[in-house]
Amino acid sequence: MTEPHRRIVVLNGPNLNLLGTREPELYGTESLADVEKLVRARADEVGYQVDFFQTNHEGALIDRLHDERGRTDGVVINPGGLTHVAVALRDAFLGTQTRLAEVHVSNVHKREPFRHHSYFSDIAEAVFIGAGIHGYAHGFDALRRAAEKG
Numbered sequence: 018m019t020e021p022h023r024r025i026v027v028l029n030g031p032n033l034n035l036l037g038t039r040e041p042e043l044y045g046t047e048s049l050a051d052v053e054k055l056v057r058a059r060a061d062e063v064g065y066q067v068d069f070f071q072t073n074h075e076g077a078l079i080d081r082l083h084d085e086r087g088r089t090d091g092v093v094i095n096p097g098g099l100t101h102v103a104v105a106l107r108d109a110f111l112g113t114q115t116r117l118a119e120v121h122v123s124n125v126h127k128r129e130p131f132r133h134h135s136y137f138s139d140i141a142e143a144v145f146i147g148a149g150i151h152g153y154a155h156g157f158d159a160l161r162r163a164a165e166k167g
């Protein structure tokens with residue numbers, strides 16, 4: 018069994034910097050700072066390091082995955098609207114062999130049909146949809162458990 022790095026990265030894609038003020042009827046009123054607080058508290062409990070990054074640019078997410086190659090137990094990602102279109106970001110997960118947990122704050126399956134397909138779900142360790150910001154903590158735990166199983 019390979020030893021876990023005890024480090025997980027949380028990535029957020031386009032428009033998630035607006036979480037808390039953006040369409041609150043869909044996404045609630047909790048912000049990305051609340052996400053960070055929630056996941057950091059969980060990481061502290063179990064003795065893991067966690068790092069956060071948000072960008073509105075697909076290429077910046079791809080660059081970050083390349084930089085993280087071999088340095089993390091996995092990536093919790095909410096790709097935002099990239100979920101439904103981003104072949105290159107999917108390829109970056111496959112190319113760097115990075116384990117991922119996919120998160121959506123809203124229940125995308127209750128929404129427009131174009132949100133029902135994800136380029137990430139079939140390559141994810143776990144998918145958390147419609148659980149609000151708690152999905153990020155669940156994603157963290159799913160990756161941690163997977164890392165500790167080896």
Ligand SMILES: O=C1C[C@@](O)(C(=O)O)C[C@@H](O)[C@@H]1O
Pocket residue numbers: 031032033095096097098099100120121122123124125132
């Ligand atoms: O930006 C987002 C946020 C989202 O990923 C969510 O967290 O529910 C759902 C996506 O369809 C949307 O484009």
